[in-house]
Amino acid sequence: xxxxxxxxxxxxxxxxxxxxxxxxxxxxxxxxxxxxxxxxxxxxxxxxxxxxxxxxxxxxxxxxxxxxxxxxxxxxxxxxxxxxxxxxxxxxxxxxxxxxxxxxxxxxxxxxxxxxxxxxxxxxxxxxxxxxxxxxxxxxxxxxxxxxxxxxxxxxxxxxxxxxxxxxxxxxxxxxxxxxxxxxxxxxxxxxxxxxxxxxxxxxxxxxxxxxxxxxxxxxxxxxxxxxxxxxxxxxxxxxxxxxxxxxxxxxxxxxxxxxxxxxxxxxxxxxxxxxxxxxxxxxxxxxxxxxxxxxxxxxxxxxxxxxxxxxxxxxxxxxxxxxxxxxxxxxxxxxxxxxxxxxxxxxxxxxxxxxxxxxxxxxxxxxxxxxxxxxxxxxxxxxxxxxxxxxxxxxxxxxxxxxxxxxxxxxxxx
Amino acid sequence: xxxxxxxxxxxxxxxxxxxxxxxxxxxxxxxxxxxxxxxxxxxxxxxxxxxxxxxxxxxxxxxxxxxxxxxxxxxxxxxxxxxxxxxxxxxxxxxxxxxxxxxxxxxxxxxxxxxxxxxxxxxxxxxxxxxxxxxxxxxxxxxxxxxxxxxxxxxxxxxxxxxxxxxxxxxxxxxxxxxxxxxxxxxxxxxxxxxxxxxxxxxxxxxxxxxxxxxxxxxxxxxxxxxxxxxxxxxxxxxxxxxx
Ligand SMILES: Nc1ncnc2c1ncn2[C@@H]1O[C@H](COP(=O)(O)OP(=O)(O)O)[C@@H](O)[C@H]1O
Ligand SMILES: [Mg+2]
Numbered sequence: 001x002x003x004x005x006x007x008x009x010x011x012x013x014x015x016x017x018x019x020x021x022x023x024x025x026x027x028x029x030x031x032x033x034x035x036x037x038x039x040x041x042x043x044x045x046x047x048x049x050x051x052x053x054x055x056x057x058x059x060x061x062x063x064x065x066x067x068x069x070x071x072x073x074x075x076x077x078x079x080x081x082x083x084x085x086x087x088x089x090x091x092x093x094x095x096x097x098x099x100x101x102x103x104x105x106x107x108x109x110x111x112x113x114x115x116x117x118x119x120x121x122x123x124x125x126x127x128x129x130x131x132x133x134x135x136x137x138x139x140x141x142x143x144x145x146x147x148x149x150x151x152x153x154x155x156x157x158x159x160x161x162x163x164x165x166x167x168x169x170x171x172x173x174x175x176x177x178x179x180x181x182x183x184x185x186x187x188x189x190x191x192x193x194x195x196x197x198x199x200x201x202x203x204x205x206x207x208x209x210x211x212x213x214x215x216x217x218x219x220x221x222x223x224x225x226x227x228x229x230x231x232x233x234x235x236x237x238x239x240x241x242x243x244x245x246x247x248x249x250x251x252x253x254x255x256x257x258x259x260x261x262x263x264x265x266x267x268x269x270x271x272x273x274x275x276x277x278x279x280x281x282x283x284x285x286x287x288x289x290x291x292x293x294x295x296x297x298x299x300x301x302x303x304x305x306x307x308x309x310x311x312x313x314x315x316x317x318x319x320x321x322x323x324x325x326x327x328x329x330x331x332x333x334x335x336x337x338x339x340x341x342x343x344x345x346x347x348x349x350x351x352x353x354x355x356x357x358x359x360x361x362x363x364x365x366x367x368x369x370x371x372x373x374x375x376x377x378x379x380x381x382x383x384x385x386x387x388x389x390x391x392x393x394x395x396x397x398x399x400x401x402x403x404x405x406x407x408x409x410x411x412x413x414x415x
Numbered sequence: 416x417x418x419x420x421x422x423x424x425x426x427x428x429x430x431x432x433x434x435x436x437x438x439x440x441x442x443x444x445x446x447x448x449x450x451x452x453x454x455x456x457x458x459x460x461x462x463x464x465x466x467x468x469x470x471x472x473x474x475x476x477x478x479x480x481x482x483x484x485x486x487x488x489x490x491x492x493x494x495x496x497x498x499x500x501x502x503x504x505x506x507x508x509x510x511x512x513x514x515x516x517x518x519x520x521x522x523x524x525x526x527x528x529x530x531x532x533x534x535x536x537x538x539x540x541x542x543x544x545x546x547x548x549x550x551x552x553x554x555x556x557x558x559x560x561x562x563x564x565x566x567x568x569x570x571x572x573x574x575x576x577x578x579x580x581x582x583x584x585x586x587x588x589x590x591x592x593x594x595x596x597x598x599x600x601x602x603x604x605x606x607x608x609x610x611x612x613x614x615x616x617x618x619x620x621x622x623x624x625x626x627x628x629x630x631x632x633x634x635x636x637x638x639x640x641x642x643x644x645x646x647x648x649x650x651x652x653x654x655x656x657x658x659x
Contacts, residue, residue, distance in 0.1 A: 006534065014516040312512045315473060316573065317501025317529040319494040404493075408473045412512055 008329045015302055022298040023338025026391065029291035030339045030384055033284030034346030037380055038353075040280045044273040051266050052192045055098075057227055058132050059236055060260040061220040061243075067255030071248055079247050079256050081217040083208075086126075089220065092242055095235055097225045100126035101217035103207050109179030111200065113165040120161055122178055122200045124207025132221045140172055140187030147203040153210070155183035156201045159190050164198070178202070181210055224263075232263045288387060291335075292395045299331050299399035303406075310403050311411020320404040327403045331396025332389060339388035419482070420580055420612045421447040421470055426479035428465055439465045441635040442479070447614065449580070452607040454615045454623040457632035463616045464585055466632065470614065471504050471583045472496045484580055501529055505574025505611075507584035507603075511566040513558040519545060519569045520554040526577040537576075544572040548602065564595035571602055581612045588622055600625050 012019050063079040086101045093099075105122040130142040138159055147154050155176060162171045175182040183202060191197035207213055224235050236259050241251050249256040303310070310323055428440040439462040447453055455463050468474040469481065472488060473496075481488045483503055491499075506512075513522045520541045527537035545554050548568045558566055567587060574582050584603065588596035600622060607613045615626060623629045624645060631638040 007528070010516065010521075308512070309514050312514060313525070313529075314493075314497060315471070315500060315506050315512075316526045317497050317577070319497040319529070321494065322529065409468050412473075412508060 004329070007326065008333055011306070011326070012330060012333065018298055018302065019334050022295050023334050023341075025294040026288070026291040026335045026338040026388070027342035027345070029284070029287040030342030030388065031346045031349075032287050033280075033384065034343065034380070035349065036280040036284050037277070038346070038350040040273065040276045042353075042357075043276065044270075047269050047273060050193070051262070051269075052134070054193075054262055055132055055134060055223045056263055056266045057224050057232060058262040059222045059224065059232065059239065060262070061222070061239060062258045062260075063219065064255050064258055066249045066253055068250045068253045070250045070253070073248060077249075079243075079249065081220060083215040083217065085243065085246065086217060086220060088242060088246060089222070089239065093222075093235065093238060095225050095231065096222050098128035098131035098223045099220070100129035100132060100222075101204055101220050102129070103204055103213050103216065103218050105179065105202075105207060105211050109211065111161065111165065112177040113174070116165045116167075118161065118164055118198070120198045120200055122155075122202060122207075124204035124213070125201050126204055129201070129221065132223050134192060136190040136192055138188040138190060140185070142187055142189075143201055143203045148205045151206045151209050152203060153181060153183045153206055154186045154203065156187040156189060157185060158197055158199050159188050160196055160198045161200060162188050179211065227263065229264050229267050232261055236261050285387075288391055292391045295331060295335055295392070295395035296398055299327065299396055300402060302330075303327060303399045303403045306403075307406055307411045310406045311408040314406070314408040315412060323406075324400040324404045327400035328393060328396040331399065332392030335388050335392035335395060336385075339384070339391070343384055418449045419446050420449045420451075420484055421445065421614075422480075422482040423466075423470070424480040426466070426469065426481065427477045428462075428469060428474075429477055439635050440469075440476070443632075443635070443637055445630065445637070445640075447581075447612055450607070450610050450612055451628065452604070452613045452615070452626045453628040453630060454617055454626040455630045455632060456616075456618060456620075456623050457638075458618070461632045462635045463632055467583050467585050467614065467616050470581075471506060472499050497529075501526060501577055503580045505577065505579040505582045507567070507570050507574050507582060507587045509586040509589040511558070511563075511570045511590075513566055513569060513573075515558055518555050518557055519550060519561065522558065522569055523572045523576055526573060530577065540576060541572070544576055545569070548572050562595075563591050564598055567591065567595075567599050568602060571599070571606070575606065575611075579611065581614065582606065584613065584615045586616055586618070588617065588619065593621075596622065 061081075063081050066073070066075050066077045066079065069075045081101065083101065086099065089096075090099050101124075103124040105124070109122055110117050110119045111122070125143060126148065127142065127144050135142070140156070142156055143154065146152065155178065157165075157171065157176075165171075165176065166174070171185045171188060174185050176185055177183070178200075191199065204217075208215060222235075222239070224232055226232060226235070239259065240257065243257055244251045244253070247256070310318075313323065423443055423445040426440050426443040426445075427438070429436045429438045431437075443462075443466060445466075455466065457463050465474070469476045470483075472483075472491075475490055483499070488499070500506075513519075514525070517525070520538055523541035523544055524534075524537040527540065528534075532540075542551065542554055545551050548571065550565060550568055550572070553561060553565060553569075558569070561569065567590075571582075571587075582603070587603070588599055591599060596619075603613055603615070604625065613626075615622065617623055624643065626643060628640065628642050630640045
């Protein structure tokens with residue numbers, strides 16, 4: 001075996017420059033493939049990072065105004081969700097995991113603590129809401145069932161609000177005024193989607209009672225128990241017909257309510273990225289094919305130049321197979337070594353890019369949403385290696401056949 | 416004759432080039448015994464190299480028959496031909512045909528590589544052969560660093576290393592001056608003295624005169640085939656190659 005490598009090596013040493021030049025094209029091909037794959041992965045990770053704050057099978061239901069007249073009711077009628085909608089959906093809808101209504105206390109209710117105050121979005125929600133919009137809890141807890149049942153005046157704050165109102169003070173258990181009404185802080189969190197988001201949650205029952213919301217809901221949010229787009233679309237249309245019946249609008253009216261199906265969009269985005277990945281592979285493979293053609297060409301020239309040498313080898317007993325093996329091994333050797341360097345280099349660049357990105361992302365979360373952790377995993381490296389060996393064999397095939405076909409009498413012919 | 420090593424009967428060979436065929440060998444009969452040293456002479460283009468290539472199984476013949484060591488050599492796979500060459504035949508060429516990027520020792524050892532002899536062992540054997548040919552200290556030199564005579568001695572060592580039955584030498588002294596030619600002939604005679612048959616193609620009378628038999632080719636036919644009465648099998652100087 002070592003003997004065999006020595007034999008390959010001695011001939012390659014002879015054509016060092018050529019071998020390096022050829023190898024370069026292959027290394028370049030692999031390098032580009034890796035960069036492309038890494039970038040594709042990075043974009044995809046960024047997209048998934050974007051979806052991180054929301055359960056991927058969430059359905060968001062907003063109300064609008066009817067766009068069609070229906071059963072004698074004119075168009076342009078506002079649809080107002082209430083707790084009854086919540087109760088009905090919870091009762092009638094199969095296959096849901098979490099459901100929550102939402103109501104907002106807007107500028108009417110500034111938050112005040114001691115001398116500090118600010119106007120933030122305060123949302124009334126059900127405990128289940130934390131399973132729909134996923135929050136990065138820092139301290140304490142989210143709104144719970146007892147809060148709802150007992151109309152407790154408790155509030156959960158995002159960390160940026162805490163930073164503004166409490167400075168270095170521990171907010172837990174403290175009372176903070178919302179629109180003049182004292183609420184006890186029971187938890188703090190970060191918003192996954194936006195680290196800087198300043199928002200607060202209170203029990204929806206308390207919100208409705210204290211701030212005169214009656215039983216009105218601004219919108220509804222649901223997560224389903226299913227991860228298939230079809231089932232979620234099915235649930236979506238059931239929601240629509242239930243609400244259409246209750247609020248008396250046409251099921252074909254697409255302006256009365258708006259439903260945002262996260263899973264559908266998530267899957268669409270995933271589909272786009274699967275497409276990008278495909279595209280990247282196609283481009284990468286084409287680059288490698290260009291490399292193969294390059295190696296093949298150079299090997300053909302090498303074989304031509306070595307016609308005499310191969311003739312000599314044959315005259316002293318080299319079989320055609322041994323000649324084929326010699327050329328193929330050289331080809332595989334060049335592609336494998338060169339490809340390995342391309343692989344190493346590509347991995348290095350991706351790693352570097354990742355570190356730089358992470359540095360930037362420290363100060364700006366936007367970066368993570370665009371491009372996050374670009375990397376090529378072990379599987380990619382393995383498939384790249386297999387591609388390389390195959391590439392070497394393909395590249396060597398024609399030259400090897402040419403070499404095997406060399407006739408010693410012609411090769412050794414004295415000029 | 417049963418100790419015949421090469422027997423050729425009414426051998427015909429044409430080179431077909433497009434529509435016109437060149438009839439080079441037109442019925443050649445030849446019988447060379449084990450241990451003989453013969454020369455083939457003839458003017459340029461008379462078919463000497465063609466005949467030697469067929470004997471060396473580097474080329475096929477069209478009609479007739481060829482027996483090597485009693486085995487009929489017919490159209491065969493290249494792999495089989497390669498095995499035969501490796502086992503029975505050693506080649507010595509006018510232009511040496513050494514591999515330029517391998518040193519003398521590696522060149523000599525190469526036939527054993529194709530016999531799957533380990534590197535260490537074949538290099539050792541190669542060194543022994545170089546020693547016998549007085550080239551021990553040149554073992555690690557590339558062919559480009561050797562003189563013509565030295566190169567031809569390396570080539571002879573290479574042809575000997577696989578212990579062939581026949582050495583085929585196509586104008587082995589054609590590229591050498593007369594003094595070196597003489598040295599090479601001495602070596603070939605020593606080799607012959609160990610029992611290996613040698614066929615030398617040459618157009619130099621001085622060379623032919625040192626062989627046991629002189630065969631003259633003319634236009635693809637054997638014109639004469641006579642025993643050389645002036646031949647002496649005395650090896651003038653140098654170490655006698657070990658008897659096999
Ligand atoms: N491979 C070949 N194809 C076509 N013609 C050839 C080939 N080899 C030799 N010849 C022709 O055959 C004739 C005999 O050649 P060759 O045997 O080399 O003669 P010699 O060695 O006696 O000079 C020459 O005319 C030569 O041109
Ligand atoms: Mg000739």
